Amino acid sequence: MLFHVKMDVHLPPDMDPDVRADTLAREKAYSQQLQRDGKWPHIWRITGQYSNVSIFDVASNDELHQLVSNLPLFPYMDIAVTPLATHPSDVKAG
Incomplete structure (x- = not known):
């Protein structure tokens, strides 16, 4: 099953810098593993947004x-x- 998923991120402005860095590193590792596993085949940044x-x-x-x-x-x-x-x-779907 395919899903279009839009994610808007709202980190607290007063978030501890070390917690922020750790969270972002874990996010990147987890999301990239899902991509390698084929579960997350496409991801695009929305220009000008943290989305x-x-x-x-x-x-x-x-x-x-x-x-x-x-x-x-x-x-x-x-x-x-x-x-x-x-x-x-869709010509590729046939």
């Missing part, structure tokens, strides 16, 4: 929830999820 648009390829809604809720930045995110389906005009 991204991503495509997840997972087996179920529950798997997506588990992966996203385990992101170290999850407590600081607003997340919007849209399930995707194949478009009938």
Whole structure:
């Protein structure tokens, strides 16, 4: 199942710099492992924002929830999820 996921990050301005650095390092490692595993095949930065648009390829809604809720930045995110389906005009889908 494919999902379009928009993530907006809102780190507290007074967050301890060491906690921030550790959280960002863990986020990068975890997200890159999901990419290597094929669960997170696409990620794009939204220009001018601390946000991204991503495509997840997972087996179920529950798997997506588990992966996203385990992101170290999850407590600081607003997340919007849209399930995707194949478009009938997609020449590659046939």
